[in-house]
Amino acid sequence: MxxxxxxxxxxxxxxxxxxxxxxxxxxVHALSADYGQRHRVELERAAAIAKTMxxxxxxxxxxxxxQIGGSALTSDLAVPKDRxxxxxxxxxxxxxxxxxxxxLLGLALGYAETVGACDLFIGANVLDYSGYPDCRPEFLxxxxxxxxxxxxxxxEGARFRVHAPLLKMTKAEIIREGVGLGVDYSxxxxxxxxxxxxxxxxxCDSCQLRRxxxxxxxxxxxxxxx
Amino acid sequence: MxxxxxxxxxxxxxxxxxxxxxxxxxxVHALSADYGQRHRVELERAAAIAKTMxxxxxxxxxxxxxQIGGSALTSDLAVPKDRxxxxxxxxxxxxxxxxxxxxLLGLALGYAETVGACDLFIGANVLDYSGYPDCRPEFLxxxxxxxxxxxxxxxEGARFRVHAPLLKMTKAEIIREGVGLGVDYSxxxxxxxxxxxxxxxxxCDSCQLRRxxxxxxxxxxxxxxx
Numbered sequence: 001m002x003x004x005x006x007x008x009x010x011x012x013x014x015x016x017x018x019x020x021x022x023x024x025x026x027x028v029h030a031l032s033a034d035y036g037q038r039h040r041v042e043l044e045r046a047a048a049i050a051k052t053m054x055x056x057x058x059x060x061x062x063x064x065x066x067q068i069g070g071s072a073l074t075s076d077l078a079v080p081k082d083r084x085x086x087x088x089x090x091x092x093x094x095x096x097x098x099x100x101x102x103x104l105l106g107l108a109l110g111y112a113e114t115v116g117a118c119d120l121f122i123g124a125n126v127l128d129y130s131g132y133p134d135c136r137p138e139f140l141x142x143x144x145x146x147x148x149x150x151x152x153x154x155x156e157g158a159r160f161r162v163h164a165p166l167l168k169m170t171k172a173e174i175i176r177e178g179v180g181l182g183v184d185y186s187x188x189x190x191x192x193x194x195x196x197x198x199x200x201x202x203x204c205d206s207c208q209l210r211r212x213x214x215x216x217x218x219x220x221x222x223x224x225x226x
Numbered sequence: 227m228x229x230x231x232x233x234x235x236x237x238x239x240x241x242x243x244x245x246x247x248x249x250x251x252x253x254v255h256a257l258s259a260d261y262g263q264r265h266r267v268e269l270e271r272a273a274a275i276a277k278t279m280x281x282x283x284x285x286x287x288x289x290x291x292x293q294i295g296g297s298a299l300t301s302d303l304a305v306p307k308d309r310x311x312x313x314x315x316x317x318x319x320x321x322x323x324x325x326x327x328x329x330l331l332g333l334a335l336g337y338a339e340t341v342g343a344c345d346l347f348i349g350a351n352v353l354d355y356s357g358y359p360d361c362r363p364e365f366l367x368x369x370x371x372x373x374x375x376x377x378x379x380x381x382e383g384a385r386f387r388v389h390a391p392l393l394k395m396t397k398a399e400i401i402r403e404g405v406g407l408g409v410d411y412s413x414x415x416x417x418x419x420x421x422x423x424x425x426x427x428x429x430c431d432s433c434q435l436r437r438x439x440x441x442x443x444x445x446x447x448x449x450x451x452x
Contacts, residue, residue, distance in 0.1 A: 064288040070340030099336030110325030114296030139375040146368040150360045
């Protein structure tokens with residue numbers, strides 16, 4: 001059986017990427033990072049998703065990015081609310097975490113090497129949300145190139161692949177794809193600023209995109225909002 | 227003043243890379259990773275080096291690579307002792323940490339972005355020790371390429387550079403360079419398996435290379451061995 005490492009945040013995109021990896025026949029090793037994010041309830045959701053979706057194992061790597069800071073997700077900066085679609089499409093937001101996907105894919109690469117996997121899945125997506133530089137195709141291609149040079153497995157002939165199956169899909173397309181694959185989106189949490197009970201704020205960029213996605217997909221939105 | 231992030235492990239190479247960065251006129255932000263290494267006394271040495279060598283700040287990012295495992299430095303695997311020079315030159319050792327330099331440079335990149343630095347220094351070295359794939363020039367070039375695509379700063383026009391000033395130097399040349407720049411090597415620890423008092427084992431690959439380096443450089447070895 002082919003093995004893959006799937007980066008699992010507990011959000012809608014990564015749960016869908018997980019479902020795609022399973023549908024493509026991969027045995028899934030799920031990896032989450034406890035990086036000091038303010039929305040820590042994500043990690044509980046990630047664990048529940050990994051379990052119900054049949055991960056071979058789920059590892060949570062502690063990584064305290066608060067030491068680095070620079071983001072609304074890892075510091076005291078305010079999470080932007082009620083931004084316009086235009087702002088979302090053109091301004092890199094305060095929720096950008098410096099070098100996050102480089103670090104997360106690095107962890108996924110190390111994990112993949114220890115379990116003998118060559119395939120990494122990430123729920124990166126550019127169409128709906130172009131603000132994050134490390135979600136762009138050219139970044140993912142550069143990481144794939146790096147992975148083959150960075151590792152013992154690569155030196156020995158392995159060829160790593162970075163799969164970003166959602167890269168060019170709209171949020172609505174992602175949701176339709178996931179529903180078709182049986183993803184239970186009520187278990188996922190996309191909000192950058194949920195309350196202690198894990199209810200979504202409904203107003204951050206991520207909530208706005210998610211809500212719009214369900215509406216456009218014609219799928220009932222199972223999200224519990226504040 | 228130009229700012230740089232220097233990856234500082236507490237060992238001989240990274241202390242020398244720090245000295246080179248200073249000599250080149252950079253204000254140095256030192257970054258160490260507490261990655262669950264068995265030789266944790268390294269971190270105390272890193273802190274002391276950062277302080278005495280005049281770092282603007284020193285951050286230690288907690289990152290539990292034991293969750294990933296796969297290395298003698300982060301698991302119960304035995305640290306190889308008394309290996310021949312031939313083995314060292316041709317076999318990737320058990321002390322290889324999967325994707326370590328990808329992850330560490332990713333952290334350095336995130337840190338650099340938050341402090342407005344574009345220059346990353348790493349004490350990677352290939353000549354004396356060719357076993358680690360992520361110390362090779364082609365890896366470092368690939369990371370530099372990745373860095374410019376991965377970041378908000380890169381999108382906005384910054385050009386990141388990965389400096390590996392020791393890359394093609396022998397251990398003896400590194401030591402001579404460092405002595406010329408005033409590095410106090412008695413503060414550094416290279417051993418993969420020191421005792422609780424921080425004394426070097428003298429037999430792991432790293433100890434053997436260090437000892438040979440001081441001998442070849444004609445510099446008294448200040449290392450305290452068990």
